[in-house]
Amino acid sequence: MAERYISKEKFTRILDRLMSRYRVYGPVFGGMYHDFEVLKEAGDADLSFRNTRLSPKGLLHPHSERMFEYSLAKDDPEAGIVKEAAKEYPATLILGIRPCDARAFQLVELNYVTEAFQDPWWRNRRKAAVLVGLACNEPCESCFCTTAGTGPFDETGLDILLVDVGTGYVARAVSKEGGTLLGSMEGDAVPSDLTEESARLQRKAEGQLGKQFNVDDLKSKTVSELFNAPFWDEVQFSCINCGTCTFLCPTCWCFDIQDEVYKERGDRIRIWDSCMFPLFTHHGSGHNPRAQKLQRVRQRFMHKLKYYPEKYKDGIACVGCGRCVKHCPVNIDIRHVARLMSTSCTCPA
Amino acid sequence: MNNPYLPYPVRIRSVVTETEDRNLKTFELVFLRPEDEARFQYMPGQFAELSVAGLGEIPIGIATSPTEKGFIKFTVNKVGKVTHHLHNMSPGEVMGVRGPLGNWYPWEILEGKNVVIVGGGFAFTTLRSSIVYMLHPENRARFGDISVVYGARSPGLLLYKEELAEWERRKDINMHITVDSTNDPTWKYNVGFVPAVTKQKAPSSENAYAIVCGPPIMIKFTLPVLTDLGFPPDRIITSLEMRMKCGIGICGRCNIGTEYVCKDGPVFTLEKLSGLPNEY
Amino acid sequence: MRAYTERIREAAKRLLTEKRVDVVIGFRKGTIPLVNEPFLVKDPKDADQLYWDGNCGVNLANYLAKRTDRVAVVAKGCDTRNIVVHLLEFQIKREQLYILGAPCHGMLDRRKIAGELKGKEPTFAEESDGTVKISGREFEVTLDRKEFLQENCSICIHRNPVLYDELVGDLVEEQQNVDRYVDIREIEALLPADRWQYFSKLVEPCIRCYACRNACPACYCPTCFVDESRPQWVGKSLDKTDTLTFHFLRAYHLGGRCTDCGSCERACPVGIKVRKFTKKLEKDIRELYGYETGLSVDERPPLDTYRPGDPEAFIK
Numbered sequence: 001m002a003e004r005y006i007s008k009e010k011f012t013r014i015l016d017r018l019m020s021r022y023r024v025y026g027p028v029f030g031g032m033y034h035d036f037e038v039l040k041e042a043g044d045a046d047l048s049f050r051n052t053r054l055s056p057k058g059l060l061h062p063h064s065e066r067m068f069e070y071s072l073a074k075d076d077p078e079a080g081i082v083k084e085a086a087k088e089y090p091a092t093l094i095l096g097i098r099p100c101d102a103r104a105f106q107l108v109e110l111n112y113v114t115e116a117f118q119d120p121w122w123r124n125r126r127k128a129a130v131l132v133g134l135a136c137n138e139p140c141e142s143c144f145c146t147t148a149g150t151g152p153f154d155e156t157g158l159d160i161l162l163v164d165v166g167t168g169y170v171a172r173a174v175s176k177e178g179g180t181l182l183g184s185m186e187g188d189a190v191p192s193d194l195t196e197e198s199a200r201l202q203r204k205a206e207g208q209l210g211k212q213f214n215v216d217d218l219k220s221k222t223v224s225e226l227f228n229a230p231f232w233d234e235v236q237f238s239c240i241n242c243g244t245c246t247f248l249c250p251t252c253w254c255f256d257i258q259d260e261v262y263k264e265r266g267d268r269i270r271i272w273d274s275c276m277f278p279l280f281t282h283h284g285s286g287h288n289p290r291a292q293k294l295q296r297v298r299q300r301f302m303h304k305l306k307y308y309p310e311k312y313k314d315g316i317a318c319v320g321c322g323r324c325v326k327h328c329p330v331n332i333d334i335r336h337v338a339r340l341m342s343t344s345c346t347c348p349a
Numbered sequence: 350m351n352n353p354y355l356p357y358p359v360r361i362r363s364v365v366t367e368t369e370d371r372n373l374k375t376f377e378l379v380f381l382r383p384e385d386e387a388r389f390q391y392m393p394g395q396f397a398e399l400s401v402a403g404l405g406e407i408p409i410g411i412a413t414s415p416t417e418k419g420f421i422k423f424t425v426n427k428v429g430k431v432t433h434h435l436h437n438m439s440p441g442e443v444m445g446v447r448g449p450l451g452n453w454y455p456w457e458i459l460e461g462k463n464v465v466i467v468g469g470g471f472a473f474t475t476l477r478s479s480i481v482y483m484l485h486p487e488n489r490a491r492f493g494d495i496s497v498v499y500g501a502r503s504p505g506l507l508l509y510k511e512e513l514a515e516w517e518r519r520k521d522i523n524m525h526i527t528v529d530s531t532n533d534p535t536w537k538y539n540v541g542f543v544p545a546v547t548k549q550k551a552p553s554s555e556n557a558y559a560i561v562c563g564p565p566i567m568i569k570f571t572l573p574v575l576t577d578l579g580f581p582p583d584r585i586i587t588s589l590e591m592r593m594k595c596g597i598g599i600c601g602r603c604n605i606g607t608e609y610v611c612k613d614g615p616v617f618t619l620e621k622l623s624g625l626p627n628e629y
Numbered sequence: 630m631r632a633y634t635e636r637i638r639e640a641a642k643r644l645l646t647e648k649r650v651d652v653v654i655g656f657r658k659g660t661i662p663l664v665n666e667p668f669l670v671k672d673p674k675d676a677d678q679l680y681w682d683g684n685c686g687v688n689l690a691n692y693l694a695k696r697t698d699r700v701a702v703v704a705k706g707c708d709t710r711n712i713v714v715h716l717l718e719f720q721i722k723r724e725q726l727y728i729l730g731a732p733c734h735g736m737l738d739r740r741k742i743a744g745e746l747k748g749k750e751p752t753f754a755e756e757s758d759g760t761v762k763i764s765g766r767e768f769e770v771t772l773d774r775k776e777f778l779q780e781n782c783s784i785c786i787h788r789n790p791v792l793y794d795e796l797v798g799d800l801v802e803e804q805q806n807v808d809r810y811v812d813i814r815e816i817e818a819l820l821p822a823d824r825w826q827y828f829s830k831l832v833e834p835c836i837r838c839y840a841c842r843n844a845c846p847a848c849y850c851p852t853c854f855v856d857e858s859r860p861q862w863v864g865k866s867l868d869k870t871d872t873l874t875f876h877f878l879r880a881y882h883l884g885g886r887c888t889d890c891g892s893c894e895r896a897c898p899v900g901i902k903v904r905k906f907t908k909k910l911e912k913d914i915r916e917l918y919g920y921e922t923g924l925s926v927d928e929r930p931p932l933d934t935y936r937p938g939d940p941e942a943f944i945k
Contacts, residue, residue, distance in 0.1 A: 030834075032744065032900045050748060053899060054836070063836060064866035067354055070402040080402045080443040081358040081381075116612070117353040117597040138766075141752050142661055223606055227626040238667035240691065243838035244898045254601035257354075257594045259405045260864055266403045271866045272836070273602065279856050280602055283592050284407070284428035287565075289605075289628045299628075303604070311607040329844050329896035330687055331659040331666040430858050 002179055004187030005194055007168035014185050015042040015095070022093035022130065025059055027052055036094065047096050047164065050140055051321065055250035056094055056101050057108070060125045061272075063247075067121075068268040072261065082268060087121065092129040100143075100319040102131050102157035103150040104250035107319065110312045111253050130177060133158040137201045142322030144212040144335055149315035152205040163198045170198045212335045215316055217342030218305050226306055227298070231340045236297035238330040243274040245300070245324035245332075251317045254280075275299050301337050353597050356400035356445025357385035359421075363440055367424060369505030373471050374436055375412065375424045378446060389449060391415055392456060393478035394588065394616050397448030398596045399423060401438075404431045408593040408611065411449065412474040414481035416488070421446070424474045424508055450596045451615050454479055454560060454586060463493035465552040465580075467571055469543045469563030470501055473508050475588060476562055480516065489521060496552040500527035500543040504536055525550050544570035554579035560586045572619065582620035589615045589622075589629060605629045633681040633731060636797040637703055640729055641676040644701050650727050651698040654689050655679040662754040662763070663739035667692060679703075681797075683756050686736035686779055688892040690846035694720040702726065703797065705733040707781075707890035709790040710923025711846040714886050717930060720849060730793030732801045735774070735782035736891070737761060740900060742777050746770070781891035781904060784809045791924055809889075810912045816905065828873060828906075834899040835872050837865060841903045842879060844896035847886045854878060880906035885914045885930040888923050 006014065018024055019039060026045030028037040033053040039045055068082045105126065112119040136143070136152035145151055155161045159178030162169040170190055173179040218226075246252040256273035259266055273280060276296055282288045290296045308317035318334065325333050359378040367373040376399075380386035391397075393414055398406040413422040427436045438444070454475075464483065468476045476499070483492050497516070501507045507526070517524040517538070527539035527546045539546050543563065552559075559580050561571055568587060575585055591603035591610040598612030606625040608614060617625075641653040657668040658680040665684045669692075670676050681703070689702050690711035704712060709728060715721050742751070742763065751763045761772045775783075784807050789800050819827060839855070842848045855863050855875055863878070864871035880887075889911060893903040914920050917940050918931035931939070 032740065048748070050750070064868070072403050080445075082356050082400060082402050082445050084352060084355060111599060111601070114598065117599065119599055120352050120354075140750050223626060224624070227606075227628075234669075237669045237692075240840070240843040240896070242840035242843040242896065243836075244840045244896070247836050247838045248898055253599075255594075256865065257406065257600070258865060259403050260866070260868075261403045268402075269866055270600075273600070274838075275602070277839075277856075281592050283590065284432070289591075295628060302606075302626075307604065307607045325661060327898045329840055329892075329898075331661070331664045333660040336660055430861075433859075 002173045002182055003190050003195075004171045004182055004185065005165075005168055005190045006171055006185065006187040010186060011169060012042050015039075015045065018093055018095075021091065023090045024093045024095055025056070026095040036097075039095075045095060047134055049096070050136075050138070051098050051101075051323070053323070053327075054248060055104065055321065055323065056097055057104065057250045057253075059092070059094060060105065060122050060129065061112075061253065061255075063272045064269060065121065065271075066267045066269050067257070069265065070268070071265050073264040085267070087124070089124045089128040092125070093132060094129055095132045096134045096162075097131050097158070098136055098321070099133055099152060099154040099156070099158065099161070100145045100148075100150055100321040101250045102133050103145075103154060104157075104319045104321070105131070106157045107251050107308075107314065107317055108253050110314060130160075130181060131158045132160045132162060132178075132181075135161060135163045135202070136205055137164060139205055139209050140322055140326070142325040143209060143320055144322065145320035146206055146209045147212045147215065147335075148318050148320035149215065150319050152209065153202040163201060165194050165197045165201070170194055212320075213338040214342050215338075218316065218338065219309065221306075221341070223302070223306060223310065226302060226341055229341070232294055232298045235301070235332065235337050235340065236294040239276070239293060239297045239332055240330060241276045241278065241293055241296060242329065243272070243276055244327055244329060245334075246274040246276055247272055248323040248327055250319060250321055250323075251304070275303070297332075301334065301341070304334070305338055305341060354447070354595065356398065356406070356447040357382070357389065358443055359446045361438060361440050361442050361444065362420060364438070367508045367510075368471075368501075369503075372427045373424055373508065374427075375422055375508075376435070377420050377422050378444075379420050380446075381443070386419075389421070389446070391449035392453035393482045394453030394475050395449040395451050396475070396596075396615065397421075397423070397446050397450055398593070399425070399431075399435070400445030400447060401431050401435055402445065404434050406445075406447065406594070406596075407431045407435075408450070408590075408596055410475040410478070410588070410615075412477050414478045414485065416482055416485040424471060424477075426471050447596065451611055452613070454588075454616055455558075456482075459558055460491050461493065461556075463553070463555070463557035464495050465554075465557055465559040465575075466495070466497045466499070467543060467547055467559060467561045467563070467575070468497070468499045469567035470506070471508060472562040472564065472588075473499055476560065477509055477512070479560065480522070484516070484519070484522060493556065494523065494553075495521070496523040496525070496550070498525045498527065498543055498547045498550060498552075500529065500539075500541075500546065502529045504528050504531055504533055523550075523552075542570070543567050544574050547571055548574045548577075551578060554584070558584045558586060560588075562588050582623060583618050585619040587617060587619065587622070589617060591615075591629065633798045634679065637679050637681055637729060637731075638676050640795060640797060641670055641679055641701065642673045644727060645670065645673040645676065649699070650701040653679070653701040653703075653729075654692055655703040655729075656681060656685050656687075656689075659684065662751045663737060663742065681731065683734065683737040683761070683774065684739070684754075685731075686738075686782075686891060686895050687844070688846050688890040690715060691844060691892065693726070694846070694849040696721055696725065699725050699727070701729055703729045703731050704790055704793070705731050705736075706785065706787040706789050706791065707733075707888045708846075709792045710787060710888040711890060713792055713923040713926050714847055714888070714930075716926050718886075723926070727795070728790065728793040730790030730796045732790065732796065732798050733782070733785075733788045734801060735778040735785065735788070737774070737777055738779040738782075738895075741779075742772065745772065745777070779891045779895060780902075781889045781894070785889075787888075787924075792926070810908065812905065813909050813912050816909070828876075829869060831905060832869075832872050832876055832901060835867070835876070835901060836899060837867060837872065837875070838898060840896040840898060841893035841901075844892040845883070845887075846890070846892070847883055847888075848879070854882075876903065876906050880910050883907050884910040885918075885920060885922055885932045887911055
């Protein structure tokens, strides 16, 4: 596919023009950390960031979203009938998305868009979004993308991959749409020394990451072996069952549906939910299959590392972005849990 | 592309209180739009999300059989926010239905087989759907012997009492209605727990499938009885409940291991269930 | 503080071997720098995993409510005050507890350190003699510990445990002449409209993850008011009013019960200064009732007692 070299000055001008064609989200520094926000000016985007605090999943699946609306007015003949809320799906460009987060979009698509049912809102926002990713020259200590099946320079899931080679970006078109978009940008042919630099940066980044656990080990154990393993007691102790890991995670998708009423009208909304919350599986009868913290903690790791791969015959439902590792208030480390899951064995000696 | 989260508007045509404790009511619903009714093609065993605007949705088994035209019925237990409001709604009021959802009892496999149905309490709703379906003149010949054991704590807590009595009088179905206990001297059917009555009536497992629905405790004690009668795990079928929201396998909450109860279930064979984590 | 680690390990082994307790709750070293993991030890052989340093900010009293076994717990000043609150609220019995008091030199704020490092990532951190040496790929820096403490630690006046069975370190000098409410008075001085703006902006990043609530030892309600549905008091979306309601109401529920341990602020993944809410309540309780939370098991908290002299300016 096509490749261009775009100097950093040219890139700022290109970004300006892109902002007139797309709603552009980029990493914006908010004082303490970066998050994806709509760029008001090209200079708002800080592409020297490591990664955003919240993942870009919120751009396709916002925390709180109105699904439907309805009237409850007594004299309204349409009262009680649930109707679609008006939605806009402007052409969107997500600039600077890291390969891990882009790969996450592919993973979660298997959930939102199935043969039987398609989530209209996620699907429409995904279709309207162009992903211009930025390779990671300097992965963090908490990153383990290569272990999870992707990588700091992984193009999967992107439309264009940018590699920061210092003076500018080597931009590589990945998808057809990326090719068209790249073709519309002014850029030069990539000099061979920059191609080499890009390759060198990739080798360095991948070398830094190493292998943190073996995903194949997880495949060879059965669901039953892992579910009944004795180490969950140790893993679950420190967990405080907050939503930090699930909300920061780019591959977590669970949501709750609530009806909210104000006087004579109401909305049916959806909001992020978490398997960490006790109410998540609480039946109306009062029965709760995951009433204990151990069961909830086990569910999260089993889902990410075993149920998802078994169900979809895909890799693990984790892209190694490391946000949960960095921000869990009690330092529960998914890499440690994955190691416990891969080396344990309940089979008789 | 239709939005799978959007309910079809329906009107309540009738509300019947089924049980003497008034906790169970059957709602007869009619679609406001004929095109919605045409899209709502279902099989016994499936469920739908009943939607009450302003309150929320609840997943309830469809109690009618697809052979009953022009309306659908749901028997709802009063447990929480939505069901309390629903129980206070009257004929003429508008609500919503989303579905049909989930998988259904394996009717293709049951073809030519004897069917043993064991139900308890208010889990009987999709079993009613199944019985009405099988007894329909167009369908009856497709199935062998039909035996039913259905029980509740007391006579007043049985669902569909008139229909039960009708079925009991029929020759093409063996009804064994039971109650745990009763002081009613006019009670003419069995007295005893469902597992015990099942054991006593001993329906044959030869060329037969068993469909079991009921509270966890009933299922727990019925399964060994069925096993002793010779039903292997792949010929014992059950339907599970779970907290659900989307009902279409997307919101992520109703899983047992790899299976979403709303999409890969709620109907599972015992064989399938025994391979899943014991978390339901 | 290395000495603390040794004393904690020794005490844990002894208490478990002598069967004085069933479990010991402490910390083990984190998998990434500047954070440690709360850790439960049942087998004396595992006691060597216990560890202590300036990254033990999590309040271990959070793991005590409603326990039925006999438990030894490593507790700093604030942690012991929360244990007192647990005792006053009958969440655990004194006989069940063996408190390993850890006089505290203040806990480090890893986000403050991250701000100082401006994007450079620590791969190694070590404390010694009032400094913190941080190193990463191609950098090393030594920081003055006192400048990078958690905010609540820098104004702490109860660094020594108020209740304990054994100390794992020497008692420290309490900080004197500390004005705990400088920031609160600034907010109090704002006009109501500006105050509303201030708090709205404060909770703007909130994602309703409830890390603050779950990290707090005093938040142990089986069903939090946020999770009630009949009636539903508060919406669960990011609606600004609902989000502010959650934070305000939680702070009120902590009136006279919060020890300013800082666990809430430490846990928040989006860096909200949650203590601005709780400290106001702390100040009010101090001024109205002359009460400081968790100092004595013999004194009932002001919000569950009525004394004839109680101020009643709010009922007129």
